Amino acid sequence: MELTKPYRVSSIDILRGIVMIIMALDHTRDFFHVTAFSADPLNPATTTPALYLTRWITHFCAPTFVFLSGISAFLASRKKSRNEASLFLIKRGFWLIFVEVVVITFGLTFNPFFNIIILQVIWAIGTSMIILGLLSRLSYKAVLATGLVLFFGHNLADYLHPDPNSGAAVFLTVFLSSRGTLVPAGDNAHFIGVFYTILPWTGVMMVGYAIGPLFQAGFDVAKRRRILLGSGTGLTLLFIMLRLVNHYGDPRPWKHYDTFLQNLLSFLNASKYPPSLLYVCMTLGPALMILSGLEKTRSKLASVASVYGKVPFFYYVLHFYLLHLILVVLFFASGYTTRQVADPNIPFLFRPAAFGYELPVVYLIWACAVAALYGPCRWFGRYKERNRKWWLSYL
Template identity: 35%
Template sequence: MTTATLPAMPMTAAAPTHPPRSSPVARTRLRSIDALRGLVMVLMLLDHLRETWFLHVPMPDPIDARVALPALYLARLAASLCAPVFVILTGISAFLFSTRHTRAETRAFLVKRGLVLMALEVFYLSELYWGIASPTLWLQVIWCIGVCMIALAAAIGLPRRVLLAAGLVIVCGHNLLDVVQLRSGDAFFVPWALLHQRDVIALPFGLVAKTSYPVLAWIGVILVGWGIGPWFLGEVPARVRVQRLVVGGCAMLAAFVLLRLLNGYGDAPWFVVPDSAMRTAMSFFALTKYPPSLLFLLLTLGCGALLLAMFERLNEAKLTAALAVFGGAPMFFYLFHLTMLRLLYHSAFAMWGATHGATFGVSNYGWVLAWYAALIVPLYLPTTWFARLKARRRDIAWLKYL
């Protein structure tokens, strides 16, 4: 859930890693990518509203199909698209950025952008959600994408096909490492908790870090994004790109169905809920996100590929243009909407106090949906303003980091 946009930087005298590409198809590509990014941001808003007003209703990972509220389950399932789409688009955008810049410039930008994202997670978002006095640092999706960008920066000297192959091996094979479980105090516990094992790391001064997003599988995803970057070059016809996306998306979904039916690898087994076909189906699609299982990535990235193909075909549609606005300023939208939601929550808590245990919340999920409908336009307007400002004022250096 963060920015996957890599804005253009001023050209220097150094030779680019690839020759410049033709612009007409590039504009089509950028709109479709921004539209997909905008769609998942709109879905992300619904999930963050749940975390604001409905946090008292447990949402385990994976979701328990036997007890979950179906509407809540569907919203959470839709929001599962967000992180995988953001990360793979980051890889694609990084490759496209490299076609206009030297390898050194690309690497420097990825490292600086990654460090900015990691700092925002630690020094702003953790405090925003859990309070300045909280001893816990939540290493969540913004941290994860920052680490992935730095890992990609270190790897881009290798041939693209090698990176694509490495990404596929990580995505497909990382669940083989699930049997390795380390405890605090064990050798390599800290790097393992950061890479693959969701856990708590003790820090100096009584602080702890929660590795909500172990990064290994996500590094595989960003490498795959870099590897398929040439699909989005200017000289590739839109129909060829669409065909590749459709074939790739359908292949991933077919692999998901096959592996899920075999019920032996890629995630925890699904189960039959007696006398409930709906809840049995919910179990089939209840997948592990922290860290993301192979099946989780096959389902979400497969759907993401088909959605991107759809936006390529609907490039001139009004909906595509509207969603592309959200996707044109993703980091701004992410920080702005989370800040507004926390202000709303603390205001409600100050007025009415705790209503569910130690938290304030609403009793009916319908109120979450009502807030969702009410906030789309108020959040759209400042995001539109900032996206236009960023496009207009490329001379302001810090804007490219939002």
């Protein structure tokens, strides 16, 4: 079965490519920074500005990626019937969950026994696609209304305190308020790490789906830019206002410290686990403004970014394997032996707790890894353009 060439929006590819490049920095830090597993880079009392910024800038990646996935889901649905589009989203959602459990977990851990299964952003996107696929069967308005309620209202769950052993408490933990949960999987040697709770991310995807009509072919570009700029400015101002009030929108209010810099770092340290309203406003506000500004961008750097943005799933999977292979090489080059491959306190093999480098080396490894993936991503992007096979829509 052949597919016709899809309509693409260059600004989406460019922004998605930018966030994919930045995202790799965070994972490089996890693998290679000396304090990645011993210190919180966002703790204003103990961090440094460089380390804080290295972690904080990557906050923009997951919300932007999930939001753009919602836009792409809408655009992909335009050439299908409602039932066909719904079924595709559901099937792709289950496929993404499978890839998260099997392919990405192994890329992260290199553990063939799968002692820990790691559920992160691909899990969140997969489950959100399933929910979106089911809800989109009803109507566009149902997706819009549900998305807005989840996006702006999910932090109301912060004020609910059900009995810890009740079904309501389990629901809130799994679907709304979990900061990261390790669930035993049959015995004491296997665990499932649920690090991305579901419904807040579903809200982000649904809002992305809801603004999808702005990106249809023929929509006035100037009008789209105004709407994106206005929406981004509004979300950014909402973040500032709610953060100053310091009562709603984040489960962890910001604290006052002795210095202006520490206060600023605390102010900007919104909750990603789970993603709070302030977190998504702080990140998606600027992202929408940037998306507006990218409409007419034709620079060489934008062209490079779009190479990654056109094949984000391919890039995402490959970068874990590349980074972990580099880790294996540096592990043995640093004098470690096969007896030290596993550290009981670290989920990644070949990553002892004492291993690691300072930030300049981390940035060097990140730059080399991203550069090394440019060629494969360009090749695969061109392959997808030339070969419109049905199965490529799942990659």
